Amino acid sequence: MKTLQILGTGCPKCKKLAETTEEAANSLGLEYRMEKVTDIQAILGFGVMTTPALAVDGVVKVSGKVPSAGEIREILSV
Numbered sequence: 001m002k003t004l005q006i007l008g009t010g011c012p013k014c015k016k017l018a019e020t021t022e023e024a025a026n027s028l029g030l031e032y033r034m035e036k037v038t039d040i041q042a043i044l045g046f047g048v049m050t051t052p053a054l055a056v057d058g059v060v061k062v063s064g065k066v067p068s069a070g071e072i073r074e075i076l077s078v
Contacts, residue, residue, distance in 0.1 A: 001031040002076070003058070007043045008051035010036075017052040017066045024072035 004021055008014030018036065025032045037043055037055075046055060050064035054072070061075045 001033060002056060003035060004032050004076075005035045005037050005055040005058070007037045007046060007048050007053040007055060007060070007063075009038055009040070011052070013066050014052040017054060017062075020066060020069050021054060021072055024069045025076060027069070028073055028076055030076060 002025075004025060006014060006018045006021065008017070014036075018034065022034065025034075037046075043051065043053070046053065046058075046060050048060060048063050052066060053063040054061050054067075054075070056075065062071075067075075
């Protein structure tokens with residue numbers, strides 16, 4: 001099971017990243033757990049300076065943008 005973490009304060013872009021990530025994970029049939037990390041100190045602990053960001057199993061894969069569902073599928077397929 002993968003842990004997908006959305007790092008951000010809850011802004012519209014953060015919500016869009018969460019929706020797109022769920023869509024991509026579901027289309028791949030992945031078993032996953034979604035976490036939303038909103039605490040600024042926790043986000044900084046990942047080394048993220050610009051949100052939104054997506055971490056997979058604790059490793060930041062995207063930061064500062066909302067990638068397409070196709071791009072996220074590629075990230076999750078690795």
